[in-house]
Amino acid sequence: MARARLSLPGGVNSPVRSFSAVGGTPPFFERAEGQFLFDIDGNRYLDMVLAYGPLILGHLHPAVVAAVGRQLQLGEAFGGPTEAESELAEQICRRMPNLEMVRLVNSGTEAAMSAVRLARGITGRDVVVKFAGCYHGHSDAMLAQAGSGVATLSIPGSPGVPRGTVADTVVLPFNDLDAVSALFSREGPRIAAVIVEPVPGNMGVVLPRDGFLPLLRDLTAAQGSVLIFDEVITGFRVSSGGAQGLFGIEPDLTCLGKVIGGGLPVGAFGGSREIMSHLAPEGPVYQAGTLSGNPLAVAAGLATLALLQGDGPYQELEARGALLESGILAAAQKSGVPVQVNRLGSMLTVYLTESPVTDYPTAMTADRTRFAALHHDLLRRGVFWPPSGYESAFLSLRHERSDVEAVVKSFAAGFEALAANSAP
Numbered sequence: 001m002a003r004a005r006l007s008l009p010g011g012v013n014s015p016v017r018s019f020s021a022v023g024g025t026p027p028f029f030e031r032a033e034g035q036f037l038f039d040i041d042g043n044r045y046l047d048m049v050l051a052y053g054p055l056i057l058g059h060l061h062p063a064v065v066a067a068v069g070r071q072l073q074l075g076e077a078f079g080g081p082t083e084a085e086s087e088l089a090e091q092i093c094r095r096m097p098n099l100e101m102v103r104l105v106n107s108g109t110e111a112a113m114s115a116v117r118l119a120r121g122i123t124g125r126d127v128v129v130k131f132a133g134c135y136h137g138h139s140d141a142m143l144a145q146a147g148s149g150v151a152t153l154s155i156p157g158s159p160g161v162p163r164g165t166v167a168d169t170v171v172l173p174f175n176d177l178d179a180v181s182a183l184f185s186r187e188g189p190r191i192a193a194v195i196v197e198p199v200p201g202n203m204g205v206v207l208p209r210d211g212f213l214p215l216l217r218d219l220t221a222a223q224g225s226v227l228i229f230d231e232v233i234t235g236f237r238v239s240s241g242g243a244q245g246l247f248g249i250e251p252d253l254t255c256l257g258k259v260i261g262g263g264l265p266v267g268a269f270g271g272s273r274e275i276m277s278h279l280a281p282e283g284p285v286y287q288a289g290t291l292s293g294n295p296l297a298v299a300a301g302l303a304t305l306a307l308l309q310g311d312g313p314y315q316e317l318e319a320r321g322a323l324l325e326s327g328i329l330a331a332a333q334k335s336g337v338p339v340q341v342n343r344l345g346s347m348l349t350v351y352l353t354e355s356p357v358t359d360y361p362t363a364m365t366a367d368r369t370r371f372a373a374l375h376h377d378l379l380r381r382g383v384f385w386p387p388s389g390y391e392s393a394f395l396s397l398r399h400e401r402s403d404v405e406a407v408v409k410s411f412a413a414g415f416e417a418l419a420a421n422s423a424p
């Protein structure tokens with residue numbers, strides 16, 4: 001880490017990896033296999049991070065390795081169209097019937113940034129509504145956080161983001177139906193888009209309240225605004241049709257990433273033929289990418305999706321997820337540590353708090369100091385859990401029942417240690 005910090009800011013290429021939220025230094029990884037990670041010191045970890053979501057089949061699934069290997073014999077990148085890109089687009093559209101066309105990009109950030117541009121381009125309006133605690137990548141307009149109160153003036157979430165860039169980004173509390181209704185009755189005709197993680201994973205996992213997503217659908221439809229579901233995490237993670245399939249809601253645009261790249265860099269956004277035809281070169285809204293639709297990434301994505309047919313894989317993930325949730329809750333109860341577990345299928349967050357977590361402020365009630373201690377305890381016991389209390393942990397199809405039991409056992413020991421430390 002000392003060496004890394006000399007040449008890489010914070011020693012990493014994405015902040016959460018630095019362990020700044022939990023202290024100490026991260027393990028440096030050398031290789032992975034199935035549900036396990038191995039660091040350069042020879043330690044093995046059960047991987048509950050899975051590269052923050054993509055690796056739903058686990059690491060180095062033989063089908064993915066073979067597909068990427070085959071493509072590597074044929075070429076890395078061509079700077080021209082390939083049949084495989086159409087195949088991946090068709091596979092995505094088949095699973096999300098609401099999508100008729102997609103554009104492949106290189107990251108979730110690009111997907112969300114471009115979807116917002118398209119929405120503004122189509123509507124000729126500027127205002128974009130997002131929700132506090134939802135993350136849509138690090139493009140300037142999406143780095144706005146909530147000011148105090150409801151729908152107040154947005155302040156930039158990072159130095160370097162000009163006030164003007166986020167002036168048209170309105171931040172509302174997630175799950176707050178009244179706030180959304182009030183904004184739409186005041187500003188409806190100025191709203192280009194509402195962008196939302198249908199099941200947020202970036203303040204930790206939070207479930208949408210009954211009626212919240214349908215309200216977003218109704219209000220945007222009534223006002224001619226574009227509803228964007230950011231399914232970068234949930235897409236093909238929570239069901240074979242993503243969160244939109246699960247909740248039966250059809251957004252106008254959908255952002256994808258993670259799972260559809262099988263561990264290689266990919267993003268995508270898609271919608272109806274009508275909407276997508278506004279995108280260059282068919283339409284005037286510009287978007288491009290040197291490595292977009294990269295053959296290696298497309299091969300990995302296709303191989304991954306091929307193994308995610310129907311409900312079977314998701315029932316398996318649900319069963320493992322339920323086991324993990326109930327095990328962690330039972331262990332917490334036994335040691336008297338207050339926790340909330342929010343889970344949908346194979347995505348799950350453990351919040352060290354007494355209050356139910358339904359939005360960003362309630363997520364912030366979780367105890368960071370205790371989480372840091374718990375994280376390091378888990379790591380010592382060979383469990384790589386997300387190094388922040390506000391990320392989702394993930395399960396893959398390679399996680400066996402015995403792996404889940406091992407994680408629960410580590411949590412039980414971790415909770416006991418927390419309880420002992422806080423004993424008078």
Ligand code: PMP
Nearest residue numbers: 107108109135136137230232233
């Ligand atoms: N949207 C969501 C919902 C995400 O979870 C993420 C990444 N965690 C992004 C967008 C950005 O994706 P990327 O990191 O690939 O740019």
